[in-house]
Amino acid sequence: MAERKPADISEAEIAVHWQEEGYFHPPASFIAQANLTDETVYDRFALDKFPECFKEYADLLDWYKYWEKTLDTSNPPFWKWFVGGTINACYNCVDRHLPKNRNKTAIHFVPEPEHEPVHHLTYQDLFVRVNELAALLRDFCGLNAGDRVTLHMPMVAELPITMLACARLGIIHSQVFSGFSGKATADRIVDSESHVLITMDAYHRAGKLLDHKEKADVAAAEAKKEGHAVDKVLVWQRHPGAYSSPTPLVAGRDFILNDMLKDYRGKRVDPVPMPAEAPLFLMYTSGTTGKPKGCQHSTGGYLAYVAGTSKYIQDIHPEDVYWCMADIGWITGHSYIVYGPLALCASSVVYEGVPNHPDAGRPWRIAEELGVNIFHTSPTAIRALRRDGLEEPKKYNHHFKHMTTVGEPIEPEVWKWYYGVVGKRQAVIVDTWWQTENGGFLCSTVPALRPMKPGSAGPGVPGIHPVIFDEEGNEIKTGSGKAGNICIRNPWPGAFQTIWRDPERYVAQYYARYCRDRTSKDWRDWPYMAGDGAMQAEDGYYRILGRIDDVINVAGHRLGTKEIESAALVVAEVAEAAVVPVADEIKGRVPDLYVSLRPGINPSKEISARILEAIITQIGPIARPRKVWIVPDMPKTRSGKIMRRVLAAISNNKDPGDISTLANPEVVDKIRDMVGQ
Ligand code: WTA
Numbered sequence: 020m021a022e023r024k025p026a027d028i029s030e031a032e033i034a035v036h037w038q039e040e041g042y043f044h045p046p047a048s049f050i051a052q053a054n055l056t057d058e059t060v061y062d063r064f065a066l067d068k069f070p071e072c073f074k075e076y077a078d079l080l081d082w083y084k085y086w087e088k089t090l091d092t093s094n095p096p097f098w099k100w101f102v103g104g105t106i107n108a109c110y111n112c113v114d115r116h117l118p119k120n121r122n123k124t125a126i127h128f129v130p131e132p133e134h135e136p137v138h139h140l141t142y143q144d145l146f147v148r149v150n151e152l153a154a155l156l157r158d159f160c161g162l163n164a165g166d167r168v169t170l171h172m173p174m175v176a177e178l179p180i181t182m183l184a185c186a187r188l189g190i191i192h193s194q195v196f197s198g199f200s201g202k203a204t205a206d207r208i209v210d211s212e213s214h215v216l217i218t219m220d221a222y223h224r225a226g227k228l229l230d231h232k233e234k235a236d237v238a239a240a241e242a243k244k245e246g247h248a249v250d251k252v253l254v255w256q257r258h259p260g261a262y263s264s265p266t267p268l269v270a271g272r273d274f275i276l277n278d279m280l281k282d283y284r285g286k287r288v289d290p291v292p293m294p295a296e297a298p299l300f301l302m303y304t305s306g307t308t309g310k311p312k313g314c315q316h317s318t319g320g321y322l323a324y325v326a327g328t329s330k331y332i333q334d335i336h337p338e339d340v341y342w343c344m345a346d347i348g349w350i351t352g353h354s355y356i357v358y359g360p361l362a363l364c365a366s367s368v369v370y371e372g373v374p375n376h377p378d379a380g381r382p383w384r385i386a387e388e389l390g391v392n393i394f395h396t397s398p399t400a401i402r403a404l405r406r407d408g409l410e411e412p413k414k415y416n417h418h419f420k421h422m423t424t425v426g427e428p429i430e431p432e433v434w435k436w437y438y439g440v441v442g443k444r445q446a447v448i449v450d451t452w453w454q455t456e457n458g459g460f461l462c463s464t465v466p467a468l469r470p471m472k473p474g475s476a477g478p479g480v481p482g483i484h485p486v487i488f489d490e491e492g493n494e495i496k497t498g499s500g501k502a503g504n505i506c507i508r509n510p511w512p513g514a515f516q517t518i519w520r521d522p523e524r525y526v527a528q529y530y531a532r533y534c535r536d537r538t539s540k541d542w543r544d545w546p547y548m549a550g551d552g553a554m555q556a557e558d559g560y561y562r563i564l565g566r567i568d569d570v571i572n573v574a575g576h577r578l579g580t581k582e583i584e585s586a587a588l589v590v591a592e593v594a595e596a597a598v599v600p601v602a603d604e605i606k607g608r609v610p611d612l613y614v615s616l617r618p619g620i621n622p623s624k625e626i627s628a629r630i631l632e633a634i635i636t637q638i639g640p641i642a643r644p645r646k647v648w649i650v651p652d653m654p655k656t657r658s659g660k661i662m663r664r665v666l667a668a669i670s671n672n673k674d675p676g677d678i679s680t681l682a683n684p685e686v687v688d689k690i691r692d693m694v695g696q
């Protein structure tokens with residue numbers, strides 16, 4: 020197996036080094052009502068209680084058959100949780116709440132256009148709609164447990180409905196972020212071998228009604244080029260009863276779900292009891308080799324972990340109105356908009372649009388109107404709302420008891436605005452560090468038990484035991500002031516099971532580096548490597564610095580630098596491409612793209628525009644570089660390797676260091692002049 024090579028320059032290396040901050044203590048009013056106030060939790064979840072401690076989380080769920088073995092480690096690092104148990108995720112998120120909470124709102128759908136009323140779906144409504152769709156998926160599409168279905172849906176109530184209908188039947192859903200292009204969707208369709216694509220005709224974003232169905236046509240065509248057939252495209256209508264896309268339907272392939280579902284009225288489908296370790300969904304994320312990888316999440320372990328962390332870290336009670344402003348197309352939305360909150364019978368808000376549409380007061384108006392008391396978002400959104408409306412939250416009468424930040428490091432100044440102005444000093448904040456691969460939170464304070472510290476995620480959550488290793492695999496001591504690679508010593512139920520169709524890469528990328536003995540069946544020999552740089556303060560709190568591999572975290576979303584580079588290389592004139600992370604005030608990091616052209620071709624605005632276009636078509640607007648720098652030549656080592664370290668230094672206005680060993684040091688000044696202007 021290939022050794023993992025760290026990128027030439029990583030996010031962690033360009034990370035700002037903030038001062039250690041002081042503590043902020045949770046208000047007494049929060050502690051008085053919190054789900055977790057018992058200090059013994061850290062003992063109950065200590066390493067010597069592992070793995071049995073996680074029974075506490077699994078017992079939050081209803082099982083058809085109780086498990087026989089909490090953790091099976093016979094084939095490391097392919098851990099199996101709650102072995103022998105059977106369970107259904109949809110049953111746990113919907114059916115079991117009906118006897119007591121049929122009339123309670125499960126989902127508040129907030130359309131982006133402010134004049135459109137909020138839709139409140141009760142648990143009964145959710146039950147009816149999920150059943151009817153499940154009947155259609157089974158009877159019309161012929162789908163069965165274990166089949167994969169790709170979803171490419173925007174932020175609408177139909178998205179959780181569709182996910183839960185799949186889960187009801189044991190169908191593995193793979194939701195692709197709606198902002199991704201048709202081509203990116205096709206890659207995920209082909210990899211997951213799904214023959215049904217579920218999409219929506221259109222959706223509202225930033226004041227426009229976007230055509231979304233056109234991307235389904237691109238996806239099907241691109242998949243076909245790879246020899247893969249999309250047999251059916253099921254299309255939800257954003258405005259039921261009307262087709263809102265200018266793109267025509269393809270006869271025999273495309274079906275309007277809203278019409279078809281009329282034939283399934285009143286149909287009920289029994290939830291299928293699934294083995295605890297049956298896959299619930301795939302979530303594609305960027306990795307180090309360019310190709311997005313399908314993180315495979317389990318049913319029982321995953322659901323137990325998101326229910327437990329939603330209850331104890333998010334402090335969700337059934338009576339709460341909970342709003343996570345992430346997109347369900349990312350892991351945060353799966354775990355902390357859909358599965359965690361609904362498993363706990365909360366009311367979960369699904370907001371269609373961008374936070375600052377039509378102005379930076381929108382989130383606070385929504386919170387005020389719905390009585391949201393738990394709010395969850397990313398530093399990028401907080402920075403943008405702060406920039407556009409420093410005093411805006413003060414105009415509204417919203418009251419949060421709890422706020423979350425996730426996805427990237429949050430600057431202490433931004434944290435303090437979130438705390439003081441958005442939270443009115445009444446809310447606790449949890450800074451939650453975790454990844455697509457992890458299913459749920461890894462580091463965070465338990466909000467009623469530990470004080471907050473701006474800029475720090477906090478210690479491992481109960482049952483998670485992090486450790487920082489240096490390059491040689493030595494443990495870096497707490498409080499030493501040194502950074503290293505953060506790893507987790509033990510498995511946990513929310514962890515992904517493997518990379519879909521690529522178990523070798525799963526082992527190589529996450530476990531090989533610090534594995535002590537490849538033949539060992541003892542989980543203690545198999546720490547999980549996250550790929551982030553981190554340091555731990557004296558008090559045990561972790562500060563996450565950013566990615567150490569060739570992944571860039573843009574606005575809290577992971578993008579592989581190789582993905583962007585290969586998209587640029589689609590343009591025939593481009594000879595070489597290199598992407599580096601650059602610090603950005605709002606998005607945290609953005610990619611800067613350097614390209615050199617084939618001999619004899621002159622740089623032009625037109626070529627730059629085509630490169631940008633290629634990136635948007637191949638991946639989506641989220642991958643748009645800050646700038647395309649067409650350079651005369653790439654700085655290279657004598658062996659011909661592009662020195663991304665030098666480019667990253669130039670992009671970030673830093674000293675590129677010793678360049679005397681380059682094959683072409685003279686090019687550095689030329690590039691610096693160009694970028695400096
Ligand atoms: C980064 C998102 C600092 C980190 C849930 C990680 C964070 C990557 C934090 C995963 C945080 C996430 N503080 N950095 N609180 N949370 N990250 O897979 O680099 O989209 O590896 O999962 O985001 O991004 P992903």
